[in-house]
Amino acid sequence: MITGFNTDVKYRGVVYHVQTEDKGTTNPLIETLVYKGGEILASRRLPYTDLVKSPEDEATITKLMEDQHKGMIMEIKRGRFDPGGERTVMEDLSLDEIVLAYLAARAAGK
Secondary structure, X not given: OOOEEEEEEEEOOEEEEEEEEXXXXXXXXXXXXXXXXXXXXXXXXXXXXXXXXXXXXXXXXXXXXXXXXXXXXXXXXOOOOOOOOOOOOHHHOOHHHHHHHHHHHHHOOO
């Protein structure tokens, strides 16, 4: 069983920490927190009671955790938590992330 993920993300010289964890079968919830200097900047919670019906669905839970974790990382790299509100600096993104951001913008009609 995977209990969680922890990733440090650098954006414009600031290090953010993303932590995602599964609260377990007694509290079926995936929680992701974004920290900056020990302060929680954001949280995202996904209850999965209705999504997972058996212990064999561990792969599904892991996939949900990975997707939510990666989504929060992308929000950081797109500048969501930048107090200056300036546009993302492309050097902070990998080539794959740049391509994904481009495709997402095209799909959204931007």
